[in-house]
Amino acid sequence: MKPKILLVGMFHMGGSSDMIQNEIDDVLSPKSQLELADVIRKLKAFKPNKIAVEALKEDDSEINNAYHQYLNNSLKLNKNEIQQIGFRLSAVMENERIYPVDWMGDVGQRNIEEVLEWAKTNQYELYSSIMEEYIPKIVEPPTTGHTIGDMLIHLNQEKRVQHDHALYMQIARIGTGTDYIGVDWVRWWYQRNLTIFSNLSGLVSDSNDRIILLIGAAHIYLVRQFLLESGVFEVESTLHYLQ
Incomplete structure (x- = not known):
């Protein structure tokens, strides 16, 4: 067991x-x-x-x-x-x-604001996709009701869980050449969740x-x-x- x-x-x-x-x-x-x-x-x-x-x-x-x-x-x-x-x-x-x-x-990572600001200036198409396609779907309310229970059901739907994670994969794409700007923050995000698991x-x-x-x-x-x-x-x- x-x-x-x-x-x-x-x-x-x-x-x-x-x-x-x-x-x-x-x-x-x-x-x-x-x-x-x-x-x-x-x-x-x-x-x-x-x-x-x-x-x-x-x-x-x-x-x-x-x-x-x-x-x-x-x-x-x-x-x-x-x-x-x-x-x-x-x-x-x-x-x-x-x-x-x-x-x-703190493991010396860039913060998320710094990563997104870099993308806004240097990778605007990806930045726009993150801000206009991914984030709005994360903050949208449930369509089946508006109680706290409804919100929790909405947040724990598999489609929603997958979409949340996809946002972080988009952030990992931010960077240029061998300067993995988004990965620098996403590696911290992985470490945080792995530590929670531990x-x-x-x-x-x-x-x-x-x-x-x-x-x-x-x-x-x-x-x-x-x-x-x-x-x-x-x-x-x-x-x-x-x-």
Whole structure:
């Protein structure tokens, strides 16, 4: 038996520094809180005993101090998905802690703004394709409904996951000659996701472990690839639980 993992591609409810942002209603509104409760009810069916989140591993103490404040009714939850879904689901499952698994180290790479600015000046056709064809499809809302659950179903559709990853492959094409400008950033993106995989692997203590990862949807393609290729995990269908 292999430990099971459920990858839930998220949008960042409280905003973030990500290259691409999705606009949503206030998650603290009564309507959104009811929608979040429904999502948590659905994810509870997976019976996770460990919930991993897109937060830096070195912030473990800070995050778990906040989680225990929440368990003691002494914390007002903020807007982000770590607290709105991660804390609440973990509490419902009576789990003792939250597991941050992200990495944002600097390996001397160019930043994404620098890469895109270079493309705008020197590879405008490719730049235009990225900005006018790829990114708009990533931020477009779901066509089947407008609840938080609808948005999560939309983000975790296979077609959407494939499209998210294709954007990074377009960025990898930016450059000239042997100056692989886009690759310089995309290699960091791969390292980040490979590190997330490594951190997830480190959470396994028993073959009966059932781990949920709440993470920006753009990460799903690579993290899933690494999990499957490792042979360590059984990756379950996210849509099976969300729909």
